[in-house]
Each structure stands twice: as structure tokens, then as C-alpha cells.
Amino acid sequence: MYSFFDTILYPLEWFVAFVMVGFHKIFTAIGMPASNGWTWALSIVGLVILLRILLIPLFVKQIKSSRRMQLIQPEIQKIQKKYKGKKDAESRQKMTEETMELYKKTGTNPFSSCMPILLQSPFFFALFRVLDRLKDIGSGNHHPIGWMTKSLAKQAESSHLFDVQLSASFMHPGDSPMAATRFLTVLLIVIMSVTVFTTQHQLMRKNMPASALDNPLAKQQKYIMYIMPVFFAVSGVNFPIGVLLYWVTTNLWTMGQQFYTIRRMPAPGSAAEKALEERRRAKGKPIAKLSIPGLSSGDGDASAVELAKAKTPPGRPGLVTSDGGTAGKSGGQRVQPKRNNKKRKR
Template sequence: MDAMLYPLKWAVAWVMVHIHNILVFLGMHDGPGFAWVLSIVGLTVVVRILIMPLFFKQIRASRGMQLMQPEMRALQEKYKGKKDPESKRRQQEEMMALYKKHGSNPMASCFPILIQMPIFFALFRVLARLQDVASGKIDPIGPLTASLADDVQHSNLFGASLSESFMQASTTEVKIVTIVLIIAMGVTQFLTMRQLTMKNMPESAKNDDNPMMRSQKSMMYIMPVIFAVTGVQFQIGVLIYWLTTNLWTMGQQFFAIHRMPAPGSEAERLMKERQAKKRARKGLPPLEEEINETSEEPVGGQRVQPKRKDRQKKAVRPVDTTDSSSSDTSADDTPNDNRVGLSKEEIARRRYERRARERQAAAQRRKEAQKAKRNNAE
């Protein structure tokens, strides 16, 4: 295992040593001390910054999974009770098409954890071999020389050595600090998952018949138990790493949910309330009223659309009212068109069809111009 993890062990040791050197340069004590504890925290921060793109990919995938739940339930209902191979194949194909439509991937939520696990175990092995490196039994791990390994081994957090675990505790302080760190890890993991499940999930997806909701609730309670069972095997330094990454995840997720909540979620409602209060302090009307006012169109005419400067400079091409294809266009553009009795949906549909015809005509003109250019060149 050490041979397989050696590149990662070297990278972990390199980051820790250089962060320690920076802290010493800033005035912290060289040798055994709290600077080595902060070097593990710094290692966590470096790793989390490097995998930040995966975090945002996880948020987008999670949001897509939430929004597709109604369609997913309809798909499950469609194939309910159908066990034949052909039905299973079609259900799988439609499910993959649904994932592609929403840009979601069930595995995306696991990427940050999967990426960190090798680093986690590499740190575990570095701390486990400190004694061997310090005694000269094995070669230094990258820049982690024998003297530096001895410094790390004798550094502690509230009296608990970074290289000791609950199962190998030589003092009561080690056991107490281990238990406190495990409890803190469990609480932060629970709060992080609860924040994602309860605050950033639409109300329509919170039903107990939603498989995703059931799995999220199960993981919310199972993960702290897993930490409690496995945490007693890990050194204090590894527990510091995992607690720091939990705190980072909780803060990063809070920021993402606060600024980019999922549509229909509790977080979105709170964001709208904040925006309404902010607008009220500035003396502005509620955002909904402003949107309704700007979207209203006068009866019998077209609302003037904003234009880019380069489009304003272009001359307006006169419309041939004798052309049957332009009759609908003039009906949408001129203020004398008869719009009484038309709904907004009908007006929008006519406008869309007019613009589609304009795009097709422009494409046809470009095609004819290119053909004429080729003929002239020949």
C-alpha cells in the first residue's frame, strides 16, 4: 500500500513542510508545536481549493437531480410492474435521456469525496510512518526528513500527539481529544447534509415517496455513525484533516445555497425575502410588480424593444405590405394592428413565428449570396 500511495505521500509531505515553513517565516515557533497542526489545516485548504470545480459540478448535479424528480417518478410509474427485459431496457434508455436533459449525473455528488479518499489515506500513512522516518528505519518522505518527522511526531493538539489514535492512546488526553473530534465531525457532517436536503430541495421533492429524499435522509443519519465507528482507528492529524474539510464543505455549501438556491426551495424563498427587504429600503417596488409592469404591452400596439447601438444605426427596411408572408409581420410590428381579443400567449407565438421567418429568410439570403460568389469565382 505504501508503494502505491508513495506519489501522494510525497505530495502530502511536500505541502505540509512548505506550509510549516511559511508559518515559521510569519513568526510561529519552529520545531514541535502548533505550526504542524496548522500545516494539516493548510493541506486541507489546498486540496479543497484544487477540487472546487468538482464542488460546483456537484451542486449543479444535485440541483438537476432535484428538478427531475417529478419526471423520474412519472417514469417509474410508467414502468411499474414491468419486469421483462425489453421494458427494463427502454426504462434505462429513458432514464439516461432524462439525466442528459437535466445535465445531471448520479455519481457527480460523490466526486469530491472520491478524490479526497486517496489523499486521506496518504496522510494516514505519512503519520503512521513518522516514527520509522525519525529513527532512520525508512528513507525520508520527500522533504519530510528525519528531524522534521520527529518534530511532527512530538507536536500535539491539547496534549494529544498528531500521530496517535484512540486505539493506540498512551494518555487520557488522546482519548478525550479523539472523542471530541469525532463528535465534531459527526455534527458538521449532519448539518451539512441537512442543509442540502432541507434548505435547498423543492417542496415537491421532499415527499417520503421520493427515493432520492429517502436516501438523503438515511445518509444524514448513517454518516455520523460511520464516523464514530471508523474514527477511533485514525490518528489525531487525520481527524483534524477530516473535520477541517467538513467545515469547509459546510461553509462553501452555505455560500452556494445562499447565492444560488434551487428553484422552489426554502432557500429560494428566503433569498426572495431578502431581495424584497433590500428593495423596500431603497424605496423600490417589489420585484414581481416591476416585472409585471415591464412585461405589460399596450393594447393595439407593440412594446418598444431595446436595441443595441449597432442595430440602431442600421436603416429600417421598408415592409412590402402587398406580400402575403409579410402581413403577419406587419400585424406584429405596426401600431395599427388589430390586437383586441388576442391573448399574450397568442401575441408571443406570432412574434416567435415572425422572428423564425426572418431568420430563415436571412439564412436563405446568405446561402444565395455564397452561391452567387462561387459562381462568379468560377
């Protein structure tokens, strides 16, 4: 079992070691000391940034899928209400088939929101294994991984950040001072917990419509908001300082990325969407809401109305036309169409 797991993770370990050493060479070339702990710490930060940049397309898909999921919630509730109280196997199967048909019709993937996290996890474990094996690679008890040769592994393993080795942990400080190791570990765990709590709190407070706060997904995110800090406190004491640094960096990236997304691409019906509409109205820009063709909720018509309202000059309201424009003059009176007799005479 161990050999199989080792075989699966080895390509990722090679990638992690390759990127870390690559960034280490870049920082060394610009004048940073090769054996300095900050040089290796920034190499880990560079690994996180590169990985998150590569995951941006998946993150965009996650946002679009999440917004579609929120738009089709009324339709899902209709399906659930239709089969409410029916516990036979045939009814459950029909409900599942109708739900999957709705997903297919609207192009929604309920599992895409988990993809960035799932794809990050193997790289996280690969980094953990690379840092955990630095001492073995440096002593020759383990073969080199990628560009992580014996000499570089020994250099990385002996590098210090605030007098603490990057391979040291709360439970196993190694040659590092125990007090400094535990203080730095606790500090990084606190930062991790605060960033995760802030990210989840921001998501629930600004980017969720009021109607969605009572569904199972919102309750699950609320549990995550309070459970994750406890998880970090329990599991973080076993991770090396380098892995905790990786986790802190990716949490900070997630928090900043979500702040930008909520401000520019808020969820439909959320407080963030209302704030965006107010900002666009203040700047005189048109407002276009996300809609999915084929839904019975009429979101597409609502988008046209909002767009027309945004285009209508102040003090001169007009009626909304089928193409989303406005008709009529001052006072909102409708102009009757006139018959063109010239074409008929010709």
C-alpha cells in the same frame, strides 16, 4: 496486494508530505516554533484548505448537477410511471435507455455529486499513512516521503498538541498521556459528528423541495445524517490526532461552503429559494429561476413570468410578453398594436 496499494498511494503521500512541510516552512518563517504541535497542526489545516480550494470547480459542477437532477425529477417519474409494473428485461432496458437519454439531453451527470468526496478519500488515506509512518521515517526504518525528511519526521512525530502527539490515537496513545489523548480524540470525534449532522440537517431542511423529501435520495441522506456520527465514533478511535484534525477541518469547510451555496444558489422549489426570492424582491432585484431547455414542464416560461413580475413596478401590473417583459399601462389593459402606414406609403 499491499505493494500495489502502496504504489498507487505513494504519489499522493508525496503530495501530502510536500504540502505539509511547505506550510510548516511558511509558519516557521513568520516566527512560529518549528517543533511546536500548533505549527504542524496548522500545516495540516493548510493542507485541507489548499485541497478544498483545488476542488472548488468540481464542487460547482456538483451543485449544478444536483440542481439539474431536481429539475428533471418530474420527467424521471414519468418514465418510471410509464414502465411501472413491467418487470421483463426489455422494459427495464427501455426505461434505462430513456433515462440515460434524458440525462444526455439535459446535460445531467447523476454521479458528479459524489466526485468531491471520492477525490478527497485518497488524500485522506495518504495523510493517514504519512502520519502513521512518521515514527518509522524518524527512526530510519522507512525512506523519506517528499520533503518529509528523517529529521522533520522525528520533529513532527514528537510535537504535541495539548500534551498529545499528533501521531497518537485513542487506541494507541504511545508516549502521550492516555487520559489527555482519549479526551482530545473524543472531543474531535464529537465536533466531527456535530458538523456532519448540521450539514445534512441544513441540506434537508432548507435546500430540498417538499416533493423531494419522499424520494430515495432524500431517505438516503436522512440515513447518512444519523449513521455518520456512529461511523465516526467507531472508526475515529483508530485514527491519529492529526487525521482527526484533518477531518474536523474539512467538515467545517463543507458546512460553511454549503451554507454559502444554499443562501446564494438554492435548489429549485426549496425553502431556501423562496427566501432568496424574498430578499431579491425586497431589494428590487430581478428574479431568474434555473430552467433546462427541452423539458416539457415549462420551467423556462415560469422563469420569464417570475422575471417579469420582479421588473413590474408596484401598483402597475402588466401582461407578460414573449420576451419576458411587460405590456400595457395602469390597470393591466393591453395596448392594441397600430399599423404603421408611413412605411407602406414610402
